[in-house]
Amino acid sequence: MKFAIAQLNPTIGDLAHNAQQVLDAARQADQLGAQVLVTTELVLCGYPPRDLLLRPGFIQAMAQTLDRLAADLPHHLAVLVGFAAANPKARYDGEKPLFNSTALLQGGQVQQVFHKQLLPTYDVFDEHRYFAAGQGPSSFTVPLGDWGLRVGVTICEDLWNDEEFWGGRSYTRNPIADLVAEGVDVVVNLSASPYSVNKAQLRASMLAHSATRFRCPILYVNQVGANDDLIFDGTSMAFNRQGDLVARLPAYQAGLTVVDYDPIARDLHSGEIAPLPTDENEAIWSALVLGVRDYTHKCGFKRAVIGLSGGIDSALVAAIAAAALGPTNVLGILMPSPYSSDHSVTDALALAKALGIAHQTLAIGPLMADYDQVLDPLFAGTSPGVAEENIQSRIRGNLLMAVSNKFGHLLLSTGNKSEMAVGYCTLYGDMNGGLAVIADLPKTRVYALCQWLNQQVGLGRNSAGTLALGALAKGSEGPVAGHGTSPPTLIPANILTKPPSAELKLGQVDQDSLPPYDVLDDILDRLVQRHESVADIVAAGHDAAIVDRVIGLVSRAEFKRRQAPPVLKVTDRAFGMGWRMPIANRWTSEAKLLPLAK
Template identity: 40%
Template sequence: MPRELTIALAQMNCLVGDISGNVDKIIELAATARREHAADLVVFPELAITGYPPEDLLLRPEFIERSEAGLERIRRAVGGIAVLVGFPHLHKGELYNAAAVLRDGETLALYHKHLLPNYSVFDEKRYFRAGSRPAVFELHGVQVGLTVCEDIWGPAPMAQAVRAGAQLVVNINASPFHVDKQAEREAVIRERIAVSPVPVVYVNMVGGQDELVFDGGSLVMDAQGRITQRAPAFEEGLYLTRLRVGRTGVEPLPDTVTETDGLAGIYQALVTGVRDYIDKNRFAGAIVGLSGGIDSALTVAIAADALGPDRVHAVMMPSPYTSDMSLEDARAEAEALGVHYSTISIAQTVDSIERALADEFTGSTRDATEENIQARVRGVLLMALSNKTGKLVLTTGNKTEMAVGYATLYGDMAGGFAVIKDVPKLLVYKLSHYRNTLSAVIPERVLTRAPSAELRPNQTDQDSLPPYDMLDAILELYIEQDRSAEDIARATGASLKTIREVIAMVTRNEYKRRQAAPGVRISQRAFGRDRRYPITSGFKEPRGG
């Protein structure tokens, strides 16, 4: 007679370093899976006990001791259900990224991650030793193999588990989001199943951790490579899957298959990143300098969606160059969102600073120096409000600006979290249009007029930069794909002169980016953990062509 197994996929939002809190949540979710759903197994993400990535906390002996104590507390507290949980395991003086299966006070299996990623945002070889042995345990007559995250991206670990008798493979993950990441994961799992045809249960973390956002998307794929269930993206919770066990193997029963991708997925990633950065770091809310331009318009909308409008303060800081249209549009958006809104003129403050510098500047002409004074006065005001209220200043610079240095250090770069730091300018517009499909909050003029910093009369961004469609294409190829100037010219049709000018701006402004606030990562090559270039460098692009 065929029988069924019930597995609970615990798509959990962990807090790095909060071992006690993470363990409390694991115990509670395991008890719920047993009591309310009669699950046979509950599966938690990679390093769920510590959160991911714990980085150099792993070098502290007391951190490892607390993690081991947390695992022991789970072992003692949970009964009547098998629990699969990730944790750092110190064994014979070596540290492993491990997964343990616990049931009724016993350890049924212990697995050490085989493939340690050491690229992009990952540096696991700094901390962990690679495992080499498979781990297969029996769950009510079914042989279940264990793998951890990167193990599914290479062919050997899953094939080794199947050779050891696994009829079902579980893969626990802390796999961060970037655009189109879910499609990549699913394609890789299908590749593994094509060689080792058994079902895969894939469980991923959710939530924001500094620059990284984990999107969940936990899933079950059958032995033919078909998705039978997919959990919602960016939503914490327990998601059940049922598997029929018969003579021919294990067959997942079809269930809910949700999908969040495209602009909706990117927007959810930004909202999740802002919410968790502010809440996990215990800020009271967010402060945004709302200028009437597109970047701050998107930033304040994301903040309101992440935190609720009652925790967001939008501040308009007009100068003599600020247009009435900008004032009107900023107020209109604040009212549409329902956020607290205030206006603080910077004219007198800027004038007093310029008068204080008048003797020093005698004989010089007005240039970007005076423009930057305006931006820096705004930064001072926002930071003062932050100090007084306990709310975090969210900066509004986009990836295009961060790349070429079209931002003022200690001015509009002043703040604690850079919401759209990894969002190119054209994508800012697309996300703003998307946000207005949910409810119309960004005024139409903000979406259609030429972008401007409004730091001098009749200024537009295109006075200083190439057209954004060209600029974004050049930057994507150079920053995210490491293409040469000649390759970029062939791909975009832009002149080598323009491309080299853009590359020179990127190189020249590394020192600014090094001092920028962290921000949500949505691309495969973000500024920060991903892209680490020297500030002081004699390397130049070749001049040929």
């Protein structure tokens, strides 16, 4: 028999469109001779639906859409569809009102409903807010001649509790072990697992371990696309009883494949195995391009506007936007001030030419003078400082928002994770925007990604065949903006080599205010990502005074991060919905216990 797995890209709340995707996949699976089609977690409403789940009308409409979908599907095909089901016990027993569920649709009806058993409440997940835990094991039978194939059904987190793989359990139950004990022949998993660096490899290792341990084939189907700050890479996979990878769908794009099950061998045959990105930078680039594309289109925008400073951050964001939306749909705005260096302007112009994007220059010197005049009575007798510097950033932010409002362009903010962590950014200035594209990339990764990007263009590569880098580089043949006769590039060489600077005063560079970025980023990684103590960070070779200063900056900048645009998440610890630090907070270092006042 044949299993079809459909890696779909739902839009949250668009029930009709999401149902149509399932229907289209079912018709394709039927044409390919499949008996069972597996889709993704909560595919009918899109994941994560968050507080839409608190609206009774939304849940009712989802149930009605599910019934209509069941009637429209090929009647002989068994289709597993993720949706949110009402919990009839909630009113009486104090349980949550919903289940995170999977419906088995066949013969024009909902035949069975299975509920997710393990509900994650960590990082970006908050499923206990909405869902009651299901009770298992959950399975159904596919008739095959004189006998039936028993298919065990799990949903995302249900797979992530193998104590042998993780070295311990996060939950008391292991749904896979329970299903195997019940004698299922195959386990399927409907998932919506967000992307982060190297997570695809982690999932593959976990699935291979479970398949080998329990001698049971596993088909894993993951959502693809981006919803708000979360990016889903897809990378759906199938493993045979020996733990061998037998099928894989491409990362970062929707698709469907069919995997054969041999009832005599009681195992899966080898099918199509799509290659994965082999370089971390390629994977991150692909994820961010997908994130910008889906956020823009799902929010109803067609074009983007970006402030081009001639620096590395805005250069990378512009390149991502051009790849995601097409160069003709990106507008770069140059806003030089009296403190802007000549190379900032020429570098920004060279970048715009290399990317093939439109650009406009709006000089802000006269506006700065107007602000000085208006504020002079109040600021008289004081020395110029950060307040005056930030006025420049806020002027630029206002101009960019004016362009966004006037033409309906999405403003993409360009700050990186290092700046966001320590507050080296200006509220209502460079933090303005509808999406923070690289705010989960440390500055050192920004440089690495730009260098990788130039290498791909120099080699004439398109990076996984989906990013059209060649089209972006059409204007970059030969020397770029007087930077010599180096190979074709997208990011001008001077942007990669000059010291980073906000250029808000004469001669300013970032390292006037911050430690070198390689030092800062390592401290931040240990503090934010690994939760290391001050003693551990110092023991790793960092100066104690610098560590204390960085920790203080991170704590004091929380109010800024709370007002930032959504941050595209590419690490396990992003400044987004999974980061829940208090703003009014006096814990900045190791506890210093003082005697209480008498």
